[in-house]
Structures are given as C-alpha cells and as structure tokens.
Amino acid sequence: xxxxxxxxxxxxxxxxxxxxxxxxxxxxxxxxxxxxxxxxxxxxxxxxxxxxxxxxxxxxxxxxxxxxxxxxxxxxxxxxxxxxxxxxxxxxxxxxxxxxxxxxxxxxxxxxxxxxxxxxxxxxxxxxxxxxxxxxxxxxxxxxxxxxxxxxxxxxxxxxxxxxxxxxxxxxxxxxxxxxxxxxxxxxxxxxxxxxxxxxxxxxxxxxxxxxxxxxxxxxxxxxxxxxxxxxxxxxxxxxxxxxxxxxxxxxxxxxxxxxxxxxxxxxxxxxxxxxxxxxxxxxxxxxxxxxxxxxxxxxxxxxxxxxxxxxxxxxxxxxxxxxxxxxxxxxxxxxxxxxxxxxxxxx
Amino acid sequence: xxxxxxxxxxxxxxxxxxxxxxxxxxxxxxxxxxxxxxxxxxxxxxxxxxxxxxxxxxxxxxxxxxxxxxxxxxxxxxxxxxxxxxxxxxxxxxxxxxxxxxxxxxxxxxxxxxxxxxxxxxxxxxxxxxxxxxxxxxxxxxxxxxxxxxxxxxxxxxxxxxxxxxxxxxxxxxxxxxxxxxxxxxxxxxxxxxxxxxxxxxxxxxxxxxxxxxxxxxxxxxxxxxxxxxxxxxxxxxxxxxxxxxxxxxxxxxxxxxxxxxxxxxxxxxxxxxxxxxxxxxxxxxxxxxxxxxxxxxxxxxxxxxxxxxxxxxxxxxxxxxxxxxxxxxxxxxxxxxxxxxxxxxxx
Numbered sequence: 045x046x047x048x049x050x051x052x053x054x055x056x057x058x059x060x061x062x063x064x065x066x067x068x069x070x071x072x073x074x075x076x077x078x079x080x081x082x083x084x085x086x087x088x089x090x091x092x093x094x095x096x097x098x099x100x101x102x103x104x105x106x107x108x109x110x111x112x113x114x115x116x117x118x119x120x121x122x123x124x125x126x127x128x129x130x131x132x133x134x135x136x137x138x139x140x141x142x143x144x145x146x147x148x149x150x151x152x153x154x155x156x157x158x159x160x161x162x163x164x165x166x167x168x169x170x171x172x173x174x175x176x177x178x179x180x181x182x183x184x185x186x187x188x189x190x191x192x193x194x195x196x197x198x199x200x201x202x203x204x205x206x207x208x209x210x211x212x213x214x215x216x217x218x219x220x221x222x223x224x225x226x227x228x229x230x231x232x233x234x235x236x237x238x239x240x241x242x243x244x245x246x247x248x249x250x251x252x253x254x255x256x257x258x259x260x261x262x263x264x265x266x267x268x269x270x271x272x273x274x275x276x277x278x279x280x281x282x283x284x285x286x287x288x289x290x291x292x293x294x295x296x297x298x299x300x301x302x303x304x305x306x307x308x309x310x311x312x313x314x315x316x317x318x319x320x321x322x323x324x325x326x327x328x329x330x331x332x333x334x335x336x337x338x339x340x341x342x343x344x345x346x347x348x349x350x351x352x353x354x355x356x357x358x359x360x361x362x363x364x365x366x367x368x369x370x371x372x373x374x375x376x377x378x379x380x381x382x383x384x385x386x387x388x389x390x391x392x
Numbered sequence: 393x394x395x396x397x398x399x400x401x402x403x404x405x406x407x408x409x410x411x412x413x414x415x416x417x418x419x420x421x422x423x424x425x426x427x428x429x430x431x432x433x434x435x436x437x438x439x440x441x442x443x444x445x446x447x448x449x450x451x452x453x454x455x456x457x458x459x460x461x462x463x464x465x466x467x468x469x470x471x472x473x474x475x476x477x478x479x480x481x482x483x484x485x486x487x488x489x490x491x492x493x494x495x496x497x498x499x500x501x502x503x504x505x506x507x508x509x510x511x512x513x514x515x516x517x518x519x520x521x522x523x524x525x526x527x528x529x530x531x532x533x534x535x536x537x538x539x540x541x542x543x544x545x546x547x548x549x550x551x552x553x554x555x556x557x558x559x560x561x562x563x564x565x566x567x568x569x570x571x572x573x574x575x576x577x578x579x580x581x582x583x584x585x586x587x588x589x590x591x592x593x594x595x596x597x598x599x600x601x602x603x604x605x606x607x608x609x610x611x612x613x614x615x616x617x618x619x620x621x622x623x624x625x626x627x628x629x630x631x632x633x634x635x636x637x638x639x640x641x642x643x644x645x646x647x648x649x650x651x652x653x654x655x656x657x658x659x660x661x662x663x664x665x666x667x668x669x670x671x672x673x674x675x676x677x678x679x680x681x682x683x684x685x686x687x688x689x690x691x692x693x694x695x696x697x698x699x700x701x702x703x704x705x706x707x708x709x710x711x712x713x714x715x716x717x718x719x720x721x722x723x724x725x726x727x728x729x730x731x732x733x734x735x736x737x738x739x740x
Binding site: 101106148149244 | 577591597677
C-alpha cells in the first residue's frame with residue numbers, strides 16, 4: 045500500500061523536526077493533519093521520537109482496519125478513552141509537547157490536564173507544504189477535474205441563464221467526474237456583472253447579461269487533495285475598458301508565474317502584483333495566492349506580510365484580481381507546481 | 393429592511409449579556425458571528441455598552457453600502473487599518489473585553505497588542521441558539537430545500553447506480569431549488585451497504601446493490617441558515633435483521649422527539665437514546681443531535697457531556713444511528729423547532 049510507505053516518510057520528517065525544535069512529542073488533533081500522518085482524519089495521534097500512538101473510537105478501529113492493521117503501519121493503535129492521552133504524556137519522560145493551532149478553550153483544557161510544557165508549533169503544516177511525488181499525482185487528478193468543470197462553465201455561462209442554475213450544472217459536472225466534494229467549503233463562486241466585484245460573492249438568482257464579465261472560481265477534491273482555479277468569462281462583446289482590463293489581469297497572472305522560482309520570497313511576488321496594478325491605477329484587495337493540498341488554503345501564503353519562501357515541491361495558486369464596486373470584477377487563477385528547475389501549470 | 397431591525401435586537405441582547413458578564417466590550421472576528429451582528433460576514437466588530445464599531449476593507453464598504461449606510465444601522469463604519477482596533481481599545485475606558493474561541497496564535501497576538509483583560513466568552517453562540525421569528529422563517533425555507541433534495545434521493549437511489557452519480561443528481565436538485573451552498577462543508581453524505589457503517593462516509597464509485605440500506609444525509613442553506621436531515625433508504629427487499637433495525641431506529645428517533653420540551657436536559661435526552669440502544673444490544677457512537685442555524689453544528693449540543701438545557705426558540709436535530717462495521721448503518725435525523733408549548737418538525 046503506497047500510502048503506508050508515504051506515512052513512514054512523513055513520520056521520519058516529523059521526527060527530524062521534533063529534534064530541530066527540541067520537542068519530545070507532537071500531538072495531532074486537526075483532522076487534516078491526522079489524515080496526513082495517520083491516513084484517516086479521525087482520532088488523536090501522538091508522534092514521539094521513537095514511537096507513535098493513535099487513539100480512535102472503537103467503531104473506526106474496525107472500519108479502517110485495512111490501514112490500521114497493515115504490517116508496516118507505525119502507529120500503535122489504541123481505543124480512545126477519557127484521560128488516556130494525558131495519562132500517557134504525564135507518566136512518560138516527555139518534557140516538551142508540540143501542539144497545533146487549536147482554539148483557546150481547547151488549549152486551556154489541555155494545559156490543565158497535561159503537566160508538561162505545551163509549545164505551539166507549525167510542524168505538520170510546514171511539512172505538508174512540500175508535496176511528494178505521490179501527492180503531486182493526486183493533486184494533478186484533482187486539477188484535471190477542476191479543468192473539466194471549467195470546460196463546462198464555458199459551455200454553460202451564456203446570456204439569460206441564472207447564476208445559480210449555471211452553478212448547479214457546473215458543480216454537477218465536477219461531481220460526476222469523481223470529485224469527492226463539491227468545490228471548496230461553500231460551493232464554487234460564480235459572479236456576473238457587478239457581483240463580480242465581491243471577491244467572495246456566491247451565485248444568486250440573477251440572470252447573466254450580454255456584455256458582462258463572469259468570475260468563475262472552482263475546484264475539486266481527489267483522495268483528500270484540493271484543486272483551485274479561476275477564469276473570468278466574457279459574455280458577448282465587452283466594453284473597451286472591460287476588454288482591456290481582462291487582458292491586463294490575465295497577462296499579469298502569467299507574468300507573475302514567470303517570476304516564480306525556488307528561493308523567491310512570497311511577499312516580493314505579491315509586491316510585484318500590487319505595484320503592477322498601482323501603475324495601472326488599481327488597488328489590489330487580496331493576497332496573490334496560497335498553497336493547495338489537503339486544505340484549499342495552506343502554506344505558502346503569498347501575501348504582503350508573508351515570511352514564506354518558495355521551495356521545490358510546493359503547489360500554490362497565483363490569482364491577481366481587480367474589483368470595481370458597482371461595475372465588475374476580474375480574476376485569473378492557476379495552480380503552480382514548483383520543482384527544482386522548472387514550474388508546471390496544473391490548471392492550464 | 394427587516395434585517396436592520398433584527399440587528400438592533402441582537403445588539404440589545406448582546407449588551408444585556410455584557411452587563412451580566414461584567415464585560416465592557418465584545419470583539420467579533422468569527423465570520424458567522426459577524427454575519428449575525430453586522431449583516432455581513434466580513435471585518436472586525438467591537439460591541440460596547442453604548443456604541444458599536446465595524447471595521448471593514450474599503451472594498452466592502454462600497455459593496456455592502458445598502459446595509460452599512462442604512463439609517464438604522466447601529467455600527468459606526470470605519471476602514472480597517474493596521475492597529476486601529478487595538479488603539480481604540482487601549483485608549484478607551486474599556487477594562488474587560490469578551491473574545492470568541494479563536495486560535496491560540498491569534499489570541500496570543502491579540503493579547504500582546506491589547507493592554508486590557510481578555511475574557512473568552514460564548515455570548516454570540518449563546519444568543520444565536522435562540523432563533524427569532526425572522527430566523528425561523530429562513531430556516532424553514534432552508535429545510536424545504538432539504539426536503540426537495542430528499543425527495544430526489546428517493547427517486548434516484550436505485551439498484552445499480554453509482555453512489556457518486558446519485559449524489560451528483562441530488563446535490564444538483566438542492567442547488568437548482570435555490571440553496572446557496574451544496575449540502576454542508578464537504579457535500580452530502582450517501583453511503584450504501586457496508587459504507588453506511590462509517591458515520592462520515594462520503595459517496596464513492598461503488599454501485600448500489602439490491603437489498604442494501606443507503607444512508608442519505610443532506611441539507612441546504614438559505615440566507616445563511618442551514619438545514620440538515622437524514623433518511624436511511626431500503627433498496628429492494630431487506631433481510632429480517634436490517635428491516636427490524638430500520639424500524640427500530642426510526643421509531644426511536646420519533647420517541648426521542650416526543651421527549652423534547654422546554655427545560656429538558658440535553659444530556660438526559662442523549663442518555664435515553666443510549667439506553668434504548670443498549671437494551672437492544674447496540675452501542676451509540678455519536679451525539680443525539682445539535683443546534684442548526686448559521687452553522688450546521690451549533691448550540692445546543694445534545695450529547696453525553698452537554699450542560700445545555702433545551703429552550704423555546706431552539707432549532708436542533710435528533711439523529712440516532714446504529715452502525716455495524718462490515719455490514720451496514722442506519723440513521724434517521726430531523727430538525728426540531730422547540731417553542732414554548734409545542735414542537736414542530738421542520739423536515740417531515
């Protein structure tokens with residue numbers, strides 16, 4: 045089972061990080077991080093220097109036995125019971141435990157129970173930012189489903205159709221192509237005319253008009269891995285300003301992608317987009333892009349305050365957009381796979 | 393605008409809670425809580441005893457001017473800039489600020505900036521648990537869309553169809569009926585045969601077999617308000633055990649609903665379900681139900697450790713289920729509206 049050997053490599057890297065961060069253990073409770081390290085998104089996991097324990101409810105032990113009882117599976121599987129985790133940690137020689145960015149109420153409860161030092165760390169998220177060959181194949185499958193959805197969008201978005209009816213048809217296509225989920229958390233974005241100026245506008249009952257711009261932002265999920273892409277479609281003949289800006293934003297997206305290489309500072313890439321827009325007389329209202337993987341938004345953050353540096357194995361979006369309240373919006377977005385000496389566009 | 397007067401009432405209640413909790417202000421950053429108090433899910437809001445401020449990005453001030461510039465709108469609208477919120481709080485007479493359950497990294501950053509006492513509170517979530525007449529109408533619209541989706545499920549789920557193809561068609565129906573989002577975060581649940589034993593199983597490429605049970609869990613969203621319902625469908629003639637248990641779980645659901653009244657302890661309702669199952673020889677693996685509103689899961693929690701008491705105006709699910717690994721699963725779920733002297737089933 046390829047997944048089992050993947051999990052082995054991930055644990056190896058997590059332990060290197062434990063050493064670098066002078067931590068004795070890493071407690072995993074976030075479902076996406078559980079999926080990454082244990083193969084399923086349930087339970088609580090403790091990764092130690094020489095050991096790893098996974099606690100799950102009885103039901104899941106039986107349901108996921110194909111993974112959990114695999115000979116190469118490194119986690120010692122236990123049934124979750126009240127107090128078992130704190131007891132293990134408190135009775136062990138563990139001194140410093142790395143924890144994820146959980147809610148303050150959960151953190152305070154944990155701090156009350158575990159009599160060891162709790163250190164907030166980003167080890168899982170940092171490791172997840174660098175994709176393996178195995179992960180890249182899954183992301184490509186997911187990106188292909190997004191492309192099929194976008195093809196359907198070009199067929200469906202016509203004068204007179206209601207936004208929500210177009211969305212229904214496009215999401216249907218994405219699901220029937222095999223996506224495990226509809227696009228993103230709350231469905232795909234499709235916004236025509238003035239609605240397009242709202243970065244997060246969802247489709248409404250409005251009919252699409254001739255001469256309008258329609259922002260279509262969609263994605264898929266395959267074996268846990270998301271995809272994300274945006275096109276702005278022209279319905280009929282555009283006004284001169286709209287036509288010019290449409291070309292400007294798409295060109296800017298591609299120019300930005302041209303500047304991507306190993307070692308590029310994410311914040312500098314963002315500043316390039318921001319400056320290019322300012323020169324043209326527009327303000328840039330959101331970030332330039334984000335990593336994509338087991339979450340739709342993950343490391344790297346390609347925004348103004350980011351301290352991230354682009355590295356080989358990262359998969360992220362580049363998505364400049366211009367928004368004119370009361371008039372229209374334009375955004376183009378692609379997923380970029382950065383490798384040592386080259387980049388690959390996964391959604392073109 | 394009915395929403396503006398709703399917001400006024402919500403602010404009034406929030407201020408009563410501030411007084412009861414000896415807080416001078418409430419900082420709102422969670423998108424659902426922003427939606428509840430400000431009418432839109434963006435920005436940062438500070439509700440004080442005699443004042444309220446909303447900071448948003450410039451873009452949203454223009455996009456949402458219909459709400460924000462309404463004469464009856466109580467929030468003083470300001471453009472968000474780095475440092476504006478902490479400056480206002482630090483320079484004011486505010487001593488104790490209520491904050492939501494944010495992540496520890498966000499909380500620590502805030503605590504470093506704001507030189508006043510920060511107190512974790514659940515004021516927004518507690519207020520949101522009691523629905524107004526205005527909200528109930530929206531929830532009913534949402535529940536009706538879920539019912540349309542379930543009707544489609546009964547038409548679609550047949551021997552030989554792939555799970556994911558059935559899901560594509562049912563979600564299409566829900567969207568075309570006007571749901572703002574596909575069901576829930578990651579799509580609806582549809583699990584046939586042995587997959588049904590996985591409480592959170594999503595549809596796969598498996599074909600539905602004759603004689604199997606299919607768990608269908610779906611919902612919709614209308615003007616921000618979710619709905620949630622589950623049926624277990626029998627495809628063809630069931631085995632004796634399956635048929636008996638199907639009837640048992642549906643009856644148990646209805647018996648549990650019969651026990652709902654103002655003042656019922658949520659944990660006692662849960663214990664009733666648990667005991668009924670144990671008598672039959674089965675273990676109950678999840679909670680009995682949850683509130684539904686601007687989140688799919690909110691207060692009340694109807695589970696073993698809940699301290700919630702059922703109150704008039706609450707809308708929540710009752711959803712007992714039995715899961716037999718390797719064999720099948722059965723769950724029935726309805727949304728209940730509890731009012732002073734009566735209950736109303738929103739999804740029957």
